[in-house]
Amino acid sequence: MFAENQAIPLFPTFVWMHRLTPEDTTRINHTIRTKLLSLLTPGADKLENFRHQTEQNLHTLNEFQEFNQVLMTAAKGVIDFMQVAEEGIEITSCWANINTKGGVTQPHTHPNNYLGGVYYVDTPENSGSITFEDPRAQPKLISPRVHKSTGENSGYTILNVEPGMLLLFPAWLVHSVKPNPSNQLRISVSFNLMFSAFTEKVSPVQWQGNVPTT
């Protein structure tokens, strides 16, 4: 019969996952959490809406400079992995998502950026996941019943996440977040990275934040 069997992945889509050390997670998350809660108006205990986003300039704040270094180190790893020749890449925006119970993020992309990403500060029980959608249209034409839903046979992949986890992914990759079922705040920090030359000479980023919640 067969001398060899392989399932050869074609056109793979990557999400690059990094997990900070426990020490770095504790220190960085404390710094971020403290700063974010100080930015909230009204205070965290008086939040009435399900979902809150900060301004998109967190990367310009002093408290985020160590976080910036983490992002840039991870981004340079992706640039190397993808064999990209352009080295000038920069953080174009960085904002926090603070969700009370019921807070969701609808499917969206981050136009005019090369990479998008998210870092997790607090993920209360059963709130730690992000859903990515298969960007290809053709596989959806035939969907046979399956014994088990997997990333290979379904149109989406759900990744479980936890504090200290950093994800980078192509900015065109559609992603969303399920409702926070917890009474605790779910806090994450999202960001974009783009080639500096493109942002300066071709077109500024089109990501404006505040994606619809319904």
Ligand SMILES: [Fe+2]
């Ligand atoms: Fe996003």
